[in-house]
Amino acid sequence: MRRAEAQNAGILFLALDTYGRIGGIQRFNQRVIAALAEISSDKGWTRPAVHVMRDGKADIPETTAAAIRAFGPRRLDFVVHSAVAALNCKILFLGHINLLPVGLICKLLSPRIKLVLFVHGDEVWNDPAYRRMRFYEPLMARALSRIASVSAFTASRMQKAFNLPAETFTLFPNAVDGIDRKPVQETNRCNILTVARLDRQDRGKNIDALIKAMVLLKRRNVECILRIVGEGPLRSELVSLARELAVEERVEFLGRASDARLAKAYAQASLFAMPSSKEGFGIVFLEAWLHGLPVICGTQDAAVEIIADGIDGYAVNPWDIEALAAKIATLLADPDMAAAMGEAGAEKVRSRYLMEHFKGNLEKIIAELP
Template sequence: MSKPEKIVFIGLETYSLMGGLQQFNRRFIKALANRAAKNNGTRPQIVLRRDQTSDMPTDVDADFRPCGTSVLRMFHEAMVAARGADILVAGHVNLLSVLTACSVIAPRAPRILVVHGDEVWGDPVYRARKPFDAPMMRRLDRVVSVSQFTANRMAKTFGLSPEMFSIFRNAVDEIPSPDQTQPKQPNILCVTRLAEHDHGKNVDKLLRAFAVLKTQNLEATLTIVGDGVLRHGLEKLSLELGISEHVRFTGRVSDKSLAAAYSSASVFCLPSEKEGFGIVYLEAWLRGLPVICGDRDAAQEIVSGGVDGYIVDPSNIEEFASQLGKLLAQTETAREMGARGRSKVEAQYLMPHFENQLKSILDSVKA
């Protein structure tokens, strides 16, 4: 009789913050716990840096090892957890050294690295290459990427074989279908971080495209949800463009307020060039909204141009504004695009699909 499967997941802060990486990690850990319960496996060992014991969930059947800010404690907890491990998983490239150390304790366990986006693009603005990145990466058994775009850029940057990669799409939780029978006011919604390194979200270009629409006397408002050091400059730009009375910066909001913002919107727009996946587009589709994304990152793999949204060159402000104007003016077309987006989410991007992807990848590395 084979021994119960033991999986170790090593991650950065997961329950103390909220963001795309944290949402993915929470879903991944829950899927590991579900897999263990289904297969009578050992509870997954979850080692988390910068999380505290008080942050840990009570509704996930896993053995949590929060390590706070101590690097030494993280190495210690990870290596203790790795004893007898069947699979080792690191949830971020910055944890490669911890994963490598664990492989000494569990030399036969396949090593998996999960990557998300700009952290492995080799761009010094987001994360510069480090001397030992490539050698440690070449010892991995699998790199799990949330998009083909990120897999291609990482393979080129670090000289890795494309065969090392598996694509693992993100997911969202299903919510009730929105009521599309009530007409909405033309309101564009953008949900994004506005941190120091988020110039590539191109919110400034969205403001400029919106300003073009206002010169055409198109009645609409723009709501920007999110906060960070870029906010002040963007607010100043909206004043300079003469659109500030039609633009609302909300800052960070509660889940309830975010749901209300989606409910009142008629179009979702994030013309980013730095999305490793773009989970916000899925969240918008769940609410029946058509979306606009940029043409320079992984969002192109998710959005079907002309079907459930538009893909734009964010630097071409006139064309960007034209596509945005179409969605605002052609309300029935916009509604149909949003409905097709929701159907896509239901078919490809919910928790059952996430768990099936995980099963396929873990089973293949053990084979």
């Protein structure tokens, strides 16, 4: 943006459910709101306006530095009020591809506004297993000034599916909040931890591969327990699989965990594993690193952009159960190496993926808008 414009930037952020549900995109939206509020305060701009579809008024926190309006199920009100608010804004951020039509309406009413779309992963891959691209979206996407993608993997897949120029995309990684790591609690077992919501669309996280790997580890007399945090429709399938493979005594389902219980599970773990093939970024690996754990990811998605194979974790083909079991066994057999990998990951998070980096990257996007 030109300097004179930037000094008086009015910012509007449109998002789907943000405070009323728990999930990766919801946490991302909350982080965007906090960063935009800080940036606006630092520069003396007016408070950013935020319109949230689906959330109710009761979902919105009372203390916030942004002007947030929740519209619940009132979609028409959301569109109308967003279009009116956009008339006084220079930058419009869209939190999801589903909001692209609303962004276009705002652009038609206020042609000088700059549109920035955040993209996360499978919602823009045009993969029928997750979400098909709408026929009108490639044309609408041409109105965007920038597409801020959490990974090069997601940017590449969207660019190909939507036939968009590469220069439209900019890398905008996710982030986590730093923690005070708790002392490792003594345990007589080697615990492999994985965390997922266990929704039906989470099959691509390939937790079943971890259960199958437990069969090989049992056969080789590697003493360990797979602990699965999460609750959802997939749980019953995974329970049945563990029973069918006769490893139910080696698989623990912890259900949905509070922050304190989850922190305890991390503290009791020897490593974190999720050989996913559907990660648009892989924030769970950052969280595991903050707890000092080495990680195992899949080779078929964006996680390999974050994890340095053999340095802070291992990247394994999620369908190669033999290799997956071997890497788990390697980490369990060498606690010193595992600890060094976990610390290397923690240092990577501290140097690249905290809120200060998220805010700086967002500020850079704003400054570089054409």
